[in-house]
Amino acid sequence: MSEVIVVTSGKGGVGKTTTTANLGTGLAALDHKVALIDADIGLRNLDVLLGLENRIVYDLTDVTGGHCRLRQALIKDKRFEGLFLLPAAQTKDKTAVNPEQMKKLCADLVQEFEYVIIDCPAGIEQGFRNAIAGAEKAIVVTTPEVAAVRDADRVVGLLEAAELRNPTLVINRLRPKMVRHGDMMSIEDIIDILAIELLGVVPEDEMVVISTNRGDAVVQDERSRSGQAYRNIVRRMKGETVPMMNLDQNGFVGRLRRIIGFK
Amino acid sequence: MFDFLLKIFGRETGGSKNVAKERLRLVLVHDRAGVSPELLEILKTELIKVISHYMDIDEQALEVNLETSDNQVALVASIPVRGMKRLNGGLASSI
Numbered sequence: 057m058s059e060v061i062v063v064t065s066g067k068g069g070v071g072k073t074t075t076t077a078n079l080g081t082g083l084a085a086l087d088h089k090v091a092l093i094d095a096d097i098g099l100r101n102l103d104v105l106l107g108l109e110n111r112i113v114y115d116l117t118d119v120t121g122g123h124c125r126l127r128q129a130l131i132k133d134k135r136f137e138g139l140f141l142l143p144a145a146q147t148k149d150k151t152a153v154n155p156e157q158m159k160k161l162c163a164d165l166v167q168e169f170e171y172v173i174i175d176c177p178a179g180i181e182q183g184f185r186n187a188i189a190g191a192e193k194a195i196v197v198t199t200p201e202v203a204a205v206r207d208a209d210r211v212v213g214l215l216e217a218a219e220l221r222n223p224t225l226v227i228n229r230l231r232p233k234m235v236r237h238g239d240m241m242s243i244e245d246i247i248d249i250l251a252i253e254l255l256g257v258v259p260e261d262e263m264v265v266i267s268t269n270r271g272d273a274v275v276q277d278e279r280s281r282s283g284q285a286y287r288n289i290v291r292r293m294k295g296e297t298v299p300m301m302n303l304d305q306n307g308f309v310g311r312l313r314r315i316i317g318f319k
Numbered sequence: 320m321f322d323f324l325l326k327i328f329g330r331e332t333g334g335s336k337n338v339a340k341e342r343l344r345l346v347l348v349h350d351r352a353g354v355s356p357e358l359l360e361i362l363k364t365e366l367i368k369v370i371s372h373y374m375d376i377d378e379q380a381l382e383v384n385l386e387t388s389d390n391q392v393a394l395v396a397s398i399p400v401r402g403m404k405r406l407n408g409g410l411a412s413s414i
Contacts, residue, residue: 202343238334
C-alpha cells in the first residue's frame with residue numbers, strides 16, 4: 057500500500073523542505089522505498105538539504121514534458137538504498153507544470169514506491185495547486201507564530217476544499233523555555249486554534265542548521281532532540297502510537313520534575 | 320505546585336503568547352468567514368439604510384462584528400434604537 061503525501065504550510069520559511077527531507081530520510085532508514093518530489097519549481101532546495109545538488113541531470117519538468125523517462129530523473133540518495141529525489145527545475149517557473157501532469161507523475165511513482173512525499177512551495181497559487189493535485193494526504197507545517205498559524209489555517213481550508221481531508225500538523229521550531237515563560241504559544245494553544253490532528257512537534261535545535269550545512273538530515277543524528285522528534289513522526293506515519301516527547305526535560309522545571317519523580 | 324515554582328524560578332514575563340493568541344483568534348474569524356473589514360463597512364452602511372426605513376437609530380453607536388464560538392461564526396450587530404418610525408401609508412410606499 058502506497059501513500060502520496062504533500063508537505064505544505066502556506067507561509068515560507070517554517071520548515072517544509074526540512075520536514076520533507078527528514079521524513080523521507082527517516083522512512084528510508086527504516087527500509088521503506090521513498091520518492092521525494094521537490095515541487096518548488098524555480099526555487100529548488102530539497103536537493104541541497106539532502107546533499108544531492110551535484111548529481112542532478114534531469115528534473116521534474118523534463119519528466120512531465122516527456123524529455124526523459126521518470127527513472128532517469130530520479131536521483132538515488134547517497135546514504136539510503138530506498139530513497140530517491142525528483143528535483144525541481146531551477147530555470148523554469150510554476151506554470152511549467154500543471155495539476156494533471158502532477159497527478160500522472162504521482163500515479164507512476166506509487167507503482168514503485170511505498171511513500172511519495174511532495175515538498176510544496178510556499179503560497180497558495182499555482183505551485184500549491186500543482187503540489188497537492190496528486191496527493192491523498194497532507195501534512196501541514198507551522199511554527200508557533202501568529203503569521204505561520206494564520207497561514208496554516210488558510211491552507212487547511214484550501215486542502216479541505218480540494219478534498220484533502222484530515223490533514224495532520226507538525227509544529228516546528230518550538231522553544232519549550234519560551235512556552236514555559238508564557239512567551240510562545242504552546243502545542244495546546246495551536247491545536248486549539250487549528251483544530252486538526254497533531255502529528256508531531258519538533259523543538260528548535262541548532263543541530264538542524266549543522267546537519268543542513270553538511271547536506272545531512274538531522275533525523276539520522278541519534279543524539280539530537282530534533283532528530284528524535286522526526287524519528288517519532290516517522291513512526292507515527294507508519295501507524296505506530298508514539299507518545300509525544302517530553303520537551304521540558306532539558307529545562308529547569310523538567311529536571312526538577314525528574315528529580316521529584318514526575319515523568 | 321509547578322506554577323508556584325515557575326513563579327519563583329522562572330522569569331514569568333508578561334506572557335506575550337496571550338496577546339498572540341488573541342490577535343490570531345480575531346484575524347482568523349475574518350479569514351475563515353472570508354470577510355474583509357472593508358466588506359464589513361459596506362455591510363454596515365447597507366444595514367443602516369434598511370433599518371432607517373423602520374427605526375430611528377443611532378448610527379454613530381452602531382456596531383457590527385463577526386464573532387466566533389465553537390468553530391461557528393456569528394454576525395453580531397448592536398444597533399441602539401432612538402425611536403420607531405411611523406409607517407403612514409404602509410410599508411411598500413415608504414421603502
